[in-house]
Amino acid sequence: xxxxxxxLLLILLPALVSAQSSYQExxxxxxxxxxxxxxxxxxxxxxxxxxxxxxxLEEDSIQFEYPDYDPDYxxxxxxxPLRWSxxxxxDLNDDGKLDLVYxxxxxxxxLMGTKIxxxxxxxxxxxxxxxxxxxxxxxxxxxxxxxxxxxxxxxSYTSRIETYEVNSDxxxxxxxxxxxxxIRLQGYPHFDGLPDGQVLNPQLWxxxxxxxxxxxxxxxxxxxxxxxLKRRANIPLIELDGNLLVKILAQKEIRGIKMxxxxxxxxxxxxxxxxxWSVGDKRRFIGWVVVEN
Numbered sequence: 157x158x159x160x161x162x163x164l165l166l167i168l169l170p171a172l173v174s175a176q177s178s179y180q181e182x183x184x185x186x187x188x189x190x191x192x193x194x195x196x197x198x199x200x201x202x203x204x205x206x207x208x209x210x211x212x213l214e215e216d217s218i219q220f221e222y223p224d225y226d227p228d229y230x231x232x233x234x235x236x237p238l239r240w241s242x243x244x245x246x247d248l249n250d251d252g253k254l255d256l257v258y259x260x261x262x263x264x265x266x267l268m269g270t271k272i273x274x275x276x277x278x279x280x281x282x283x284x285x286x287x288x289x290x291x292x293x294x295x296x297x298x299x300x301x302x303x304x305x306x307x308x309x310x311x312s313y314t315s316r317i318e319t320y321e322v323n324s325d326x327x328x329x330x331x332x333x334x335x336x337x338x339i340r341l342q343g344y345p346h347f348d349g350l351p352d353g354q355v356l357n358p359q360l361w362x363x364x365x366x367x368x369x370x371x372x373x374x375x376x377x378x379x380x381x382x383x384x385l386k387r388r389a390n391i392p393l394i395e396l397d398g399n400l401l402v403k404i405l406a407q408k409e410i411r412g413i414k415m416x417x418x419x420x421x422x423x424x425x426x427x428x429x430x431x432x433w434s435v436g437d438k439r440r441f442i443g444w445v446v447v448e449n
Contacts, residue, residue, distance in 0.1 A: 175410045178337055178443070179335060238260070244256070246295065255273060256275075265309035283325060303317070311373035332440065336362040336442075352402070359394075360394050360395075360445060361391060361393060363444060415447060418442070422439065423437075
């Protein structure tokens with residue numbers, strides 16, 4: 157009897173083993189060495205507090221406000237706790253003055269946000285709030301890049317890796333990477349070191365494992381796509397035009413189909429698709445493509 161059970165398990169094992177999701181493959185990549193610890197360690201908590209007291213206006217707060225705060229109940233806490241470990245002092249715009257980046261809890265369900273302050277006339281001025289928690293800060297000759305990762309909540313299922321540039325007194329998003337699933341990254345992936353590939357008019361897919369730990373609501377196509385997930389079928393995400401030079405994150409056979417996980421170059425004029433909040437310009441996508449024999 158034992159041998160029969162073992163034989164049956166060997167037959168069923170390929171069907172029981174799940175493929176690795178897109179975000180798991182992202183975890184397997186090498187990461188660029190982050191500058192966050194180095195920037196953070198340059199100032200003690202006492203020095204950060206002294207800087208804040210000297211440059212900040214008291215009628216505002218560095219940390220994010222609770223979304224359900226009601227001023228009619230002043231005894232309730234108004235702000236999420238201040239975390240000094242997410243408090244970064246550096247010169248963002250090459251003007252010789254210390255500026256501030258604060259990245260911390262911004263809402264419920266683990267949502268993170270990042271605030272950017274520039275020092276003007278010896279006072280800190282909030283110039284922008286960007287989505288996601290910091291992955292890395294890269295100082296350039298006259299500007300600074302901020303890499304963040306934004307993780308959805310509730311019925312959302314698309315995460316993003318964002319890049320913003322602080323130049324002079326403005327902040328501009330210069331790149332946005334969309335991926336299906338809830339990603340938790342330890343740093344900014346070293347995409348430049350990945351092998352290149354060429355794909356013509358690719359159709360990007362998600363595998364069922366990409367939606368693990370999400371509760372997707374697909375709006376117009378909700379029933380159709382939920383039925384596909386119940387059947388463990390792959391989900392078509394978006395069709396792209398052109399002969400694209402892509403980065404190859406992984407290549408493997410998934411349920412008998414040879415597939416590659418790719419990262420597209422920045423694309424413009426992206427229409428609405430299954431990727432949430434990913435329309436417009438400077439969009440990159442991580443998704444699976446079928447490898448033709």
